[in-house]
Amino acid sequence: MADYLLEFKNISKVFGGVVALDDVSFGIEKGKITGLVGENGAGKSTLIKICDGVHQPTKGQLIWAGEPVNINSPAAAKKLGISVVHQDIPVCDNLTVAENIFLGPKIPGKNIFADRKYMEQKTLKLFSELNVEIDPGKLVKRCTTGEKQLILIAKAMSKKAKLILMDEPTTALSPNEVTILYKVLNKLKKEGVSIVFISHRLEEVQKLSDRICVLKDGQYVGDLTKKEANEDIICQMMVGRDVRISQEYKENFSTEEEIFTVEGLQNKEYGLENISFALNKGEVLGIFGLRGAGRTEMARSLIGDFESTAAKIKIADKTVEIKSPKDAFANGIGYLPEDRDELGLLDNMDIVENMCITDIDQLTNMGFLQKRKMRKIAEEYQDKLDIKLSSIYQNINELSGGNQQKVLLAKWLILNPKVLILDEPTKGIDVGTKSEIRKLIIELTKNNMSIIVISSEMIELMSIADRMLVMSEGKLTADLSREEFDEELIMKKAVTELSI
Amino acid sequence: MGNEDLLNKIKKIVTRQSFGVFIALIAIWIFFGVATDAFFSFNNLINVLRQSSVIGIITVAMTMLITSQEFDLSVGSMFALSGILFGVLTMTVGLNQWLAIIITFAFAILVGLVNGLITLKIGIPSFITTLGTMMLLRGAALVTSGGYPISGFRELSFINIVGGRFLGLPAMSIWFLLIAFAGYIIMNKTKLGYKMYATGGNTKAAELSGINTTKIKLIGFVLTSVAATIASFTSIGFLGMVSPTQGQGFELEVIAASVVGGTALFGGSSSMIGAFLGALIMGSIKNGLSIMGTSAYLQQAFIGLVVIVAVIINVQFQD
Incomplete structure (x- = not known):
């Protein structure tokens, strides 16, 4: 019998009519790192929120250190x-x-006063225990995402937490920050803290966890010890189908015809220097770079969202001037932003409206929306991209991340752009949908679309790109053909400038 | 190195939220100093302070409430109603003045709680809730007073606390300075201020940290209502009377003073020194334009102009 710190006994949670958790029973071992995996919608976040007291279980009992608790x-x-x-x-x-x-409810300080000096000293001490260096007096808005993550861990420690649950902690971190996080977690484990680690990145879950628990459709599937676990087994438990990247067959539809060329793109504010490249018709061009390499900044400069200088952009031999996203779209360039919530979705509007917004001029007659035409288009693309929804008039916020991404993709496909720039198209979505989106990208090039995929998931880029550019500190450091793809080489190029 | 330190220090001062509003105030003072002979006399500067006081007292509380991401539009009506209530209790009912003061403050706390609970428990934006109570309370003031002002307060001894002069300053200004100082201490030194900033900065993060954000905001609503009542008493102390129509448009002047002082309208960021200077700007304009002999109508327009210009200046100094 394992020594459980927290045990779930027949936990169920129902929202309205939707079952989020269905009779889940398992335990979290004391002083161990437990990996928790499952597709989006498997119930991981709900489970975490039950531990955190945000939700209460509809049925079942939580056991904390052997005692039933609410x-x-x-x-x-x-x-x-x-x-x-x-x-x-x-x-x-x-x-x-x-x-x-x-x-928190108990702020250090005498009586009504808050003691900021004490807090700063104590913070320095916490950070030195974690071996991280962040100025305690710095405003958090000036911190990187990784630093914010560490701040929250330090915060958990300051409360003498016995159990720390982390929901996708590495999604937004650079590899360097991820390494620091790993070190911190292993250190905490040695000190007897129990950790639950949720991630879509199976590789890191395997590396870090002593035990991996799998959820599927709100049910507990089972667990694997570190020795038993490998990516194939985990995937099978998670989805019951094969979604491994390496198995995807890649057809190459690229031609010799240059459809989109950029010469000498500069952007002082974001540190972009002399970026030049060409995209061939029907090609999938991958752009790999670490966080902060300037990938998104480059993409947004290309479409005229950020001001850039000295760029000469040609579309199929014709020099064009792109001063705003509108110009970019008029010239047949589409851009799917990295940040779905802030830059992509029209909040609280339905799927039809979200899909049709880019082409809205074509879908109006004397200023009036042509609802029937819009519905037809939405239905067509829902079918094409296999978007799972209850109605095309459903609120976009109710869809899962993967399906939202499909809607956003559809929004660009409707315009049928010559060049499509996808910025982290599979970020934060489940493995199944990731694989579907990868297949779709390749499918699109078959129909002569040319696609730039920006990603920080190297394996993914290696599987779908025909050619790969590597970025580091605002510069392009490599241009590799598919035959030259090599994990070590790509990573080396991605950190070239950083090490100097 | 020494130079760099100095530059850093200067940069720190210049990028403080209150620096831009300080420059704006100086600019306004120079303008009136040049345009009139009387503006820079000692007596008139005290007048400026006095004319800023009523707005200023409410601005302190409003700044705290806006920092925690809520608004209170009912303060102008509360400014009238609390005075009327006190007047009716003492003059018409003949209640003991101290008991009447306690009842008036209890009523103010109740109004704050009603504003807060409707907003926070039912989930109506405070802008709407307090727009409603603004009209409701104004109506109540008019009904209870029959539309007439109430006077005769000079016979009551409490007037010595809220009227007259101390140390050469009008009582209402002393109250303003004390309240502004208390506001500064609360926002910068106490746990309550810390929690207000956290609540306004990211309500969800504050809640997940175990902060009762509803309670924090509720305190803000009570404070604006109570501040309007204190302001009303100081006004009675100065004028010796209260009118049911007084304080119309105060809510916007107060919010303007706060925003001019660097308070972010969406919460989480504010400066008590800035808010204090913002209130002084309001008083300076009213005073200066009166000395210049401009019409009251023009004053309104001018205040509007200054609000916009002052905020533009303020934004320039922030990084």
Whole structure:
């Protein structure tokens, strides 16, 4: 019998009529790192929110250190020693690092006064225990995502947390920051803290976890020890189908015809220097770079969203001037942004409206929307991309991340652009949909579309790109053909400038 | 190295939220100093402070409420109603003045709680809730007073606390300075201020940290209502009377003073020094334009202009 710190006994959670968790029973071992995996919608986030006291289970019982408990609020969870580092990294940007760490019902200080000096000193001590260096007096809005993540971990530690649950902690981190995070987690484990680690990146879950628990469609599938686990088995448990990247067959539809060329793109503000490349018709061009390499900045400069200088852009031999996203679209360039929530989705509008917005001029008659035409288009693309929804008039916010991404993709496909720039198209979506989107990208090139895929997932890029550019510190450091793809080489090129 | 330190220090001062509004205030003062002979006399500067006081007292509380991401549009009506309530209790009912003061403050706390609970528990934006109570309370002031002003307060001894002069300053200004100082301490030194910044900066993050954001905001609503009541008492102390129509448009002047002082309208960021200077700007304009002999109508337009210009200046100094 394993030594469980927290045990789930027949936990069910129903929202309205939807079953999010269905009779889930398993335990989290004391002083171990437990990996929790499952596709989007498998119930991982709901489970975490039950631990955190945000949701209460509809049925079932939580057992904490052998005793039945009810966790009915975040404050109650904290009292037990449960800390959650949420996926969207909730911090107060307007406060300093130290202020964020000590934010809570019990703020240090005498009587009504808050003792900021004590907080800063204590923060320095926490950070030195974690071997990280962040100025405690710095405003959090000036921190990187990785630093924010570490701030939340330090915060959990400051509360003497016994159990830390982390929801997708590495999604937004650079490899360097991920390494620091791993070190910190292993250090905490040695000190007897139990950790639950949720991630879509199976490789890191395997590397880090002592035990991996798998959820599927709200049910507990089973667990694997570190020895038993390998990517194939985990995937099978998660989805019951084969979604491995390496198995995807890649056809090459690229031609010799240059459809889109860029010469000498500069952007001082974002440190972009002398970027030149050409995209062939029907090609999938991968752009790999670490966080902060300037990938997104380059893409947004290309479509005229960020001001850039000295760029000469040609579309099929014709020099064009792109001063705004509108110009880009008029010239047949589409851009799917990395940040779905802020730049992509029209919040609280339905799927039809989200899909048709880019082509709305074609879908109006004397200023009036042609609803029937819009519906037809939406239905056509829902079918083409296999978007799972209950109605095309459903609110976009109700869809899962993967399906939202498909809607956004459809929005560009409707315009039938010559060049499509996809910025992290599979970020934060489940493995099944990831694989579908990869297949779709290749499918599109078959029909003569030319696609630039920006990604920080190297394996993914290697599987779908015909050619790969590597970026580092605002410069292109490599232009590799598919035959030259090599993980080590690509990573070396991605950190070239950083090491100098 | 020494130079760099100095530059850093200067940069720190210049990028403080209150620096831009300070420059704006100086510019306004220079303008009136040049345009009139009387503006820079000692007596008139005290007048400026006095004319800023009523707005200023409410601005302090409003700044705290906006910092925690809510609004209160009912303060102008509350400014009238609390005075009327006190007047009716003492003059018409003949209640003991101290008991009447306690009842008036209890009523103010109640109004704050009603504003807050409707907003936070039912989930109506505070802009709408307090727009409603603004009209409701104004109506109540008019009904209870029959539309007439109430006077005769000079016979009551409480007037010595809220009227007259101390140390050469009008009582209302002393109250303003005390409240502004208290506001500064609360926002910068206490746990409550810390929690208000956190609540306004990211409500969800604050909640997940175990902060009761509803309670924090509720305190803000109570404070604006109470501040409007204190302001009303100081006004009675100065004028010796209260009118049911007084304070119309104060809510916007107060919000303007706060915003001019660098308070972010969406919460999480503010400066009490800035808000204090913002209130002084409002008083300076009213005073200066009166000395210049411009019409009251023009004053309105001028205040509007200054609000926009002052905010533009303020934004320039922030990084």
